[in-house]
Amino acid sequence: MAQTPFSVEDVLERNRNYATTAHKAFPPLAAIFGGDIKANSPKVVIVSCMDPRAVPHDVLALKPMEAFCLTNMSGRIKPALNDIASLDSVFNLEQVVIMHHSNCGSTHGTIDQFRHDLKANCPELSSLELEDVVQHSAIRRDEDRELKADLQLLRECKFIRKELTEGAVALWLDVNTGLAREVNLAAESKV
Numbered sequence: 001m002a003q004t005p006f007s008v009e010d011v012l013e014r015n016r017n018y019a020t021t022a023h024k025a026f027p028p029l030a031a032i033f034g035g036d037i038k039a040n041s042p043k044v045v046i047v048s049c050m051d052p053r054a055v056p057h058d059v060l061a062l063k064p065m066e067a068f069c070l071t072n073m074s075g076r077i078k079p080a081l082n083d084i085a086s087l088d089s090v091f092n093l094e095q096v097v098i099m100h101h102s103n104c105g106s107t108h109g110t111i112d113q114f115r116h117d118l119k120a121n122c123p124e125l126s127s128l129e130l131e132d133v134v135q136h137s138a139i140r141r142d143e144d145r146e147l148k149a150d151l152q153l154l155r156e157c158k159f160i161r162k163e164l165t166e167g168a169v170a171l172w173l174d175v176n177t178g179l180a181r182e183v184n185l186a187a188e189s190k191v
């Protein structure tokens, strides 16, 4: 069998090493949040890219329990919507933040290439199914246009509380300067 980049045996061996040398049993959540998870848990959720250069706790200088972070390719809102609704049910959220960043890996592909790859790799997809996947792709341009579209999609989400959708904010992070700026729906799009 060909060598794979992820060897289960190897990783389980490393895990055993971690468990015996570094692991400490997790304290119960109720204990972490002073007996009241809903009241004392983080009230902010940040949806951002999985890029290790753009970790919200680092670039926004957050304290460890200040915010939940949901990451996916590019920080798109669509795959995070159900998580936000679920988090809100368990932890009582007060604020949603979407953060996209410049020079994202998602800007290094094209929708046409993605469609071509899907056709080649998954020939049994109907054209309707294929276009549905393409439409929800994380691939985007290196500008804040899709960030605004994501903010708009969140505003229109029917299964998240209005206080959260109306109060949501969008941030664009410049990975060269490290500076983030707020993006408003009405403003002109830029990098």
Ligand SMILES: [Zn+2]
Residues within 6 Å of the ligand: 049, 050, 051, 073, 074, 075, 101, 103, 104, 105, 106
């Ligand atoms: Zn990214």
